Amino acid sequence: MDKREFHFGPGAATLMVVVVVVIMSIIALLTVLSVRSDVRLTERAAELYSLRREAQIAAEYDLARLDAAVCGVRAGAGDDGAYRGAVQAVLPDGYTLEGDIISWQTQAGDGGALDCAVRLEPLAGDHRLTWVRHRYTSGDQFDAE
């Protein structure tokens, strides 16, 4: 009967250790890379949100600047038509008046923009300006083809 013996030859233990260490090192490296990606993604998300918040704050200051201009002509306007004309004349650069809607864009730090619009309320109204649109448009261009 052919009986074969198992021999644990010289170098086998070292070879096994080397293989296990290499595998563990690769797993550790992949773990580190994965965690780094997670950290970068978290930081990027926080940065993007902060940039959009800054754009919203800038839009509120743009509204304040517009309101200061509107406020200056409101007292002297006789009727709504004259009021709109006077507002058109004093609109700061970058603002457009169409009907009773004043619109402008506030740039966000991430390349996008806030598309803003307010309604110019009639002289008889309680308010001068009312928000009607406050929409973020991404700066990233997506080509479907």
Place this chain on the structure above:
Amino acid sequence: MNRRGNNVNALLVEILIAILLFSLCMTVVLGVFLKAHESSRNAEAMTDAMDAARSLLERLSASDDASALLAEGGFTSAEDGSVWTLADASGFVTQVRFTLEPLPSGTMHLTDVEVLKPGEAEPHTSLRAAHYEEVQ
């Protein structure tokens, strides 16, 4: 017989050296795993803090009575009601500060939300919202 004994000794020495080498390498590899775990936990804490601050800021922006909302949420305020603070179970401190900025035709209401990590001077997360209110 003597030759077989030498072989066994050499094998034992090799196994001992292999165990030593394995232990040293595993010490380094486990250190890397621990560091990765720590980084992962920090990223998780940062995400949680950011989400909490963002959620709070959105709710404050949408609320008509920010003070009531904060009081309901367990925040305590300073005497003038401009600074509200909440310390959670994990030691993070959330601070809300209200500031009024007078402008030519109205007032800018500024709300700052800061999440402070225990033992750190710089805020972990800092967000700001603004709301313009015209004056008649």
